[in-house]
Ligand code: ADP
């Protein structure tokens with residue numbers, strides 16, 4: 287029994303087989319059990335699932351809370367209904383208009399998201415939804431007020447009008463296509479960027495992701511899906527009134543994805559399914575709805591924080607573990623990618639200063655690094671080393687001075703733009719995405735190297751696939767380079783600290799940085815790992831990249847760096863070859879002040 291089960295679970299096509307089987311059942315079901323009422327409910331469920339899939343992209347993956355998605359559905363529904371009834375448009379251009387209008391309004395709604403924290407932003411979207419709800423009843427000349435829009439015709443194709451059953455098939459097809467497209471998208475550079483923006487914006491920008499662009503992208507795409515669902519909602523109901531879009535409509539969608547599992551592909555489907563399996567309950571208890579929503583949310587937070595799909599995933603893992611099956615998927619295979627040479631960039635920091643309130647973190651610092659050189663920055667804690675890296679990579683604004691990479695001024699650029707210009711870095715505290723695999727973390731680093739559009743990613747066009755395969759090969763190659771290939775499929779958050787640093791170096795390398803900056807890469811490494819790090823940095827220098835390394839291990843520095851700059855209290859004490867800097871009297875006494883003797887390992 288156990289062995290049959292094991293064989294079944296290990297069948298590589300299990301998931302795909304189940305999904306295809308489910309699709310077949312859903313397509314043929316109306317032929318067998320297609321009563322009008324069931325078709326209506328199933329179609330409506332499909333429409334709601336569409337909205338929820340779109341919202342899941344924004345909320346589950348992008349981490350943005352929208353309490354206005356119900357209003358976007360209303361905009362889509364009214365745009366389609368009014369153009370079809372009042373202007374006699376056919377369904378297709380009307381649906382397109384619904385998507386464009388919802389996307390446009392979504393864009394307007396998204397704009398405050400860049401200045402406000404998540405919850406203030408959620409309140410703005412709520413207010414927005416209120417305004418739309420008000421307009422639906424008050425702007426009677428356009429919307430027909432409380433009377434609503436009546437007699438919305440069915441979609442027609444080649445002169446043939448859709449029956450209720452056709453509409454069901456049509457909506458089902460759209461749901462399937464949207465899910466497939468969404469799965470492709472989430473598996474691409476856009477999905478990883480979205481999760482990075484949610485879990486660690488600094489890591490996202492360090493890989494060249496523009497937070498603003500990704501958030502706008504998620505909002506607009508998710509709004510467009512809501513608009514499309516709105517158009518379908520209109521033709522399905524044939525009559526729409528403002529009462530179809532009650533105040534808690536948006537909360538309902540949020541609840542659907544939280545119930546199903548937000549940030550899980552199947553979450554919206556399962557969530558909507560559960561809601562519709564108890565339709566009588568919901569209609570019978572109309573006036574209790576908000577209370578039920580609230581209670582359900584509370585129970586979920588307590589017992590299934592990742593929704594039903596999250597809970598099922600947990601059970602699945604337990605079952606596999608019980609049967610002795612591995613829970614870590616096999617590392618994907620890819621063609622061998624050679625490690626290509628990089629043209630190191632020249633870095634020049636001129637007279638740069640930075641104050642934090644009364645503290646002069648940097649005072650008139652100069653730093654010149656020639657292309658391909660490995661240059662160390664040393665100094666006691668608090669001497670401004672990390673601040674200097676943050677200025678070069680754009681995380682802090684420069685009070686005074688100039689920074690240039692390959693002669694190009696960068697001091698006024700945003701961090702993601704500096705990353706795109708070829709400046710890669712790691713952080714003193716590793717900034718990985720803990721819920722993604724090590725491999726996916728490294729792939730995030732390839733964000734700017736890949737050029738394909740979101741649409742070609744969603745459609746899995748050959749050009750996008752080729753690029754993704756190339757990145758995969760490269761990521762695996764760099765994981766091997768830092769000695770982490772065996773752990774590629776483990777969750778990044780489960781790696782020991784030292785290995786997280788190495789994974790971060792691999793992520794930076796995949797972006798092929800002309801200038802790589804490492805902030806205390808040796809901290810927390812074992813002695814064996816320390817040796818490995820020395821070899822690794824020597825190998826990086828061998829590729830040709832310019833390396834700036836902040837490091838306390840002065841022996842390591844002396845081994846691998848040809849130049850050193852020593853900082854103290856934000857000022858340059860000495861700069862030059864390691865042996866000269868380390869024998870400089872001012873440097874020695876600065877370090878003595880910090881109770882560290884030069885040459886001592888583990889400083
Ligand atoms: P190091 O990396 O050399 O240990 P840092 O660059 O982190 O030193 O810090 C230099 C000084 O600047 C310290 O006094 C620190 O407290 C201050 N500092 C750094 N970042 C900030 C910040 N974001 N806000 C306020 N003070 C800061």
Ligand code: MG
Pocket residue numbers: 671672673714
């Ligand atoms: Mg530091």
